[in-house]
Ligand SMILES: NC(=O)c1ccc[n+]([C@@H]2O[C@H](COP(=O)([O-])OP(=O)(O)OC[C@H]3O[C@@H](n4cnc5c(N)ncnc54)[C@H](O)[C@@H]3O)[C@@H](O)[C@H]2O)c1
Ligand SMILES: [Zn+2]
C-alpha cells in the first residue's frame with residue numbers, strides 16, 4: 001500500500017505536510033465498509049478562500065485537520081457498488097458531499113444533504129464542522145457515493161462515449177479543477193442573484209470566486225459587470241477580461257463609483273464574493 005501525505009491545519013497561521021493514513025473504503029462513524037466509494041490519487045487541488053477562514057484562526061477547526069475540498073483525481077480503487085465510475089477515470093469532486101438519496105439531494109439541494117454529516121445537514125472534505133471527512137490536499141483521498149458525487153472528465157473505458165481523452169483533460173487540468181468549487185460557486189452567486197441578458201451587476205470581491213462570478217454573469221448575458229475590491233492587482237485582472245471596476249479603498253463610495261459607470265447608483269443584481 002502506498003504512503004500518503006496531507007496538508008494539516010496546526011493552529012492559526014500554521015499548516016504542515018504530514019504523513020497520514022492511506023484512505024480505506026470504510027465509513028468510520030458507521031463502522032462499515034463504503035462500497036459506494038472510491039479512492040482517488042489526487043491529480044490537482046486548489047486552496048479555497050474558505051480554507052483561509054480556518055487557517056487564519058476564524059473558526060473552531062481542530063489541530064490535525066487535513067484540509068482540501070477542491071479535488072480532481074484519478075480513480076485507483078472503486079467499491080463493489082460503483083456502477084458508473086471505474087478505476088482509471090479522471091474525475092472532478094464537487095466540494096459538497098452528498099448521498100443522492102435523501103429528500104434534500106432529490107430536490108437538488110446537495111449542499112444540505114441529510115445523510116453525510118451526523119451533526120447537521122451538509123458536509124465537505126477537510127472542513128471544520130462539516131462531517132469529519134478527510135480533506136484532499138493530499139496524495140490520496142476517499143470519496144463516498146462516487147456514482148452520484150463525481151463528475152467524470154475522462155473515462156478509462158472506451159464504452160464511455162463523448163468524453164475527451166485523458167491527454168486532452170490533463171492539458172486543461174488546472175482549468176478543470178475550478179469545477180469542484182470556485183467556478184460553480186461564483187456562477188451560482190450570479191444565477192441566484194437573478195443575472196440575465198442585459199443585467200447590470202455588482203460583484204463585491206475580485207478573488208477567485210468573484211472573478212468566476214464575473215465570468216458566470218457574462219455567460220448569463222450581463223450587459224455590464226462591475227467588480228469591487230481594494231487589491232489593485234486583482235482589479236487589473238478583472239479589467240483584463242472586460243469587467244468595469246470599483247476600488248473600495250478610494251474615498252468615493254461604492255455607489256458613487258457605480259454611478260460614474262452606469263449613470264445611476266444602482267444595479268440589477270449584486271453578489272457578495274467576500275465572505276468574512
Ligand atoms: N460554496 C461556498 O459557500 C463557497 C465556496 C468558495 C468560497 N466561498 C467563500 O467566498 C469568499 C471568496 O472566496 P475567494 O476564494 O475568492 O476569497 P479571497 O479571500 O481570495 O477573495 C476575497 C476578496 O475580497 C476582497 N475584499 C475584502 N473586503 C472587501 C470589500 N469590502 N469590498 C470588496 N472586496 C473586498 C479581498 O481583498 C479579496 O480580494 C470567501 O469568503 C469564501 O469562504 C464560499
Ligand atoms: Zn471552497
Ligand SMILES: [Zn+2]
Pocket residue numbers: 098099100101102103104105106112113114115116
Ligand atoms: Zn443526501
